[in-house]
Amino acid sequence: MHASQGEVPEAAQKGLKTTLRKQNLFLSCQCLPEHDMTVSLPDAQGLDTRAVIASREMLNHNVMRLLLRPESGFACEPGQFISLINGDGLARSYSVANNPVRDGVIELHIRLLKGGMMSDFLREEAAPGETVTVRGPAGNCFYVSDDGRDYPIVLAGTGTGLAPLYGIVKQALAMGHNGAIQLFHGALHSNDLYLVEELLALAAGHAPLRYTPCVLHDAPGSLPGPFYVQGNIEDVVLSALPSDKAPARLFLCGAPEFVNALKRKAFLAGLASRHIFADAFLPSKPMPAAA
Amino acid sequence: MTTLYDRLGGAEAVNAAVDIFYRKVLADDRVNGFFDNTDMDRQIAKQKAFLTMAFGGPNKYTGKDMRTGHKHLVARGLNDSHVDAIIELLGSTLKELGAAPADIAQVAAIAESVRNDVLNR
Numbered sequence: 001m002h003a004s005q006g007e008v009p010e011a012a013q014k015g016l017k018t019t020l021r022k023q024n025l026f027l028s029c030q031c032l033p034e035h036d037m038t039v040s041l042p043d044a045q046g047l048d049t050r051a052v053i054a055s056r057e058m059l060n061h062n063v064m065r066l067l068l069r070p071e072s073g074f075a076c077e078p079g080q081f082i083s084l085i086n087g088d089g090l091a092r093s094y095s096v097a098n099n100p101v102r103d104g105v106i107e108l109h110i111r112l113l114k115g116g117m118m119s120d121f122l123r124e125e126a127a128p129g130e131t132v133t134v135r136g137p138a139g140n141c142f143y144v145s146d147d148g149r150d151y152p153i154v155l156a157g158t159g160t161g162l163a164p165l166y167g168i169v170k171q172a173l174a175m176g177h178n179g180a181i182q183l184f185h186g187a188l189h190s191n192d193l194y195l196v197e198e199l200l201a202l203a204a205g206h207a208p209l210r211y212t213p214c215v216l217h218d219a220p221g222s223l224p225g226p227f228y229v230q231g232n233i234e235d236v237v238l239s240a241l242p243s244d245k246a247p248a249r250l251f252l253c254g255a256p257e258f259v260n261a262l263k264r265k266a267f268l269a270g271l272a273s274r275h276i277f278a279d280a281f282l283p284s285k286p287m288p289a290a291a
Numbered sequence: 292m293t294t295l296y297d298r299l300g301g302a303e304a305v306n307a308a309v310d311i312f313y314r315k316v317l318a319d320d321r322v323n324g325f326f327d328n329t330d331m332d333r334q335i336a337k338q339k340a341f342l343t344m345a346f347g348g349p350n351k352y353t354g355k356d357m358r359t360g361h362k363h364l365v366a367r368g369l370n371d372s373h374v375d376a377i378i379e380l381l382g383s384t385l386k387e388l389g390a391a392p393a394d395i396a397q398v399a400a401i402a403e404s405v406r407n408d409v410l411n412r
Contacts, residue, residue, distance in 0.1 A: 015302065
């Protein structure tokens with residue numbers, strides 16, 4: 001359950017992942033309240049916030065950066081996800097790529113699909129100034145510094161799976177994380193990568209951070225190397241796991257096959273299950289054609 | 292007198308054992324076929340419940356849970372040899388954690404006690 005007010009007894013959070021504890025989630029069967037508590041089912045906590053579209057910008061040939069300015073207080077951890085709902089009630093989930101409390105805006109990276117309903121709306125109708133609804137946040141893929149700031153962090157994402165990882169990396173750096181941070185971004189072709197220059201600059205300015213773009217296929221005529229590694233991101237990440245596996249945290253976001261396969265392989269390679277945070281992006285189901 | 296669960300180290304021991312045990316299960320070709328396509332986080336939670344029970348700790352498992360929980364696996368060929376393998380992996384996990392041989396035998400006996408429920412007979 002979720003506690004919106006009151007102190008959660010330690011025993012009621014025993015065994016939960018740190019990211020769940022930080023959201024005030026607890027086990028009701030283990031909870032003997034010591035003071036008054038206000039509680040709700042975890043699903044019922046997501047409140048709607050109205051937000052105004054601040055800007056749209058293409059980051060590569062099909063990824064749009066959408067900035068939303070919430071009309072009222074909106075708090076979330078970078079890396080959690082929200083549902084974006086337009087005026088017609090059309091809803092899609094996207095990860096938050098920044099810290100909205102610090103920046104005053106919510107940053108989303110959205111892959112535009114041909115014929116996608118939300119994609120069409122964003123391309124054609126969602127002009128700056130339009131109002132949308134934001135529901136959430138939800139998810140437990142985010143940075144916590146409860147266990148110190150020295151543990152190694154590995155983050156790997158495919159496609160717009162970079163969005164939550166970008167948010168987590170910036171948050172870790174802002175919190176003064178000391179341990180090594182390795183960010184891997186997987187793409188089919190080099191022109192599917194995005195934010196390359198920003199990330200190279202971020203890594204150049206922050207000693208703990210290393211950024212490795214991975215490209216599966218080299219398309220002739222695309223951006224020239226050598227800033228990326230050619231190969232399967234799964235293999236690249238597995239060969240780069242830190243030697244000190246016990247404290248290492250792994251964040252995985254993107255295509256479900258990639259996330260689930262790497263989750264299992266990293267676990268078998270020795271990472272602790274409670275230190276693996278994964279967000280598999282499920283494709284939205286195509287709507288049946290109107291009769 | 293301390294209980295088996297206390298001697299093994301209680302909830303902390305379960306937390307320490309679950310990754311070692313589940314890693315062994317996933318790496319063992321005799322049994323890992325039953326764990327394909329399963330959500331790892333949900334599996335870890337179930338393994339924790341199982342280990343808590345096997346370690347003699349507080350648990351809410353009933354014979355009925357064991358039966359319904361494994362019925363679809365029995366249909367896929369789950370048999371005595373697989374239960375044997377799991378009990379063996381449980382033993383090697385505890386050995387790795389430094390448990391006493393007598394305690395390991397007691398854990399095996401608890402796991403053994405649910406064999407017929409797991410195999411739905």
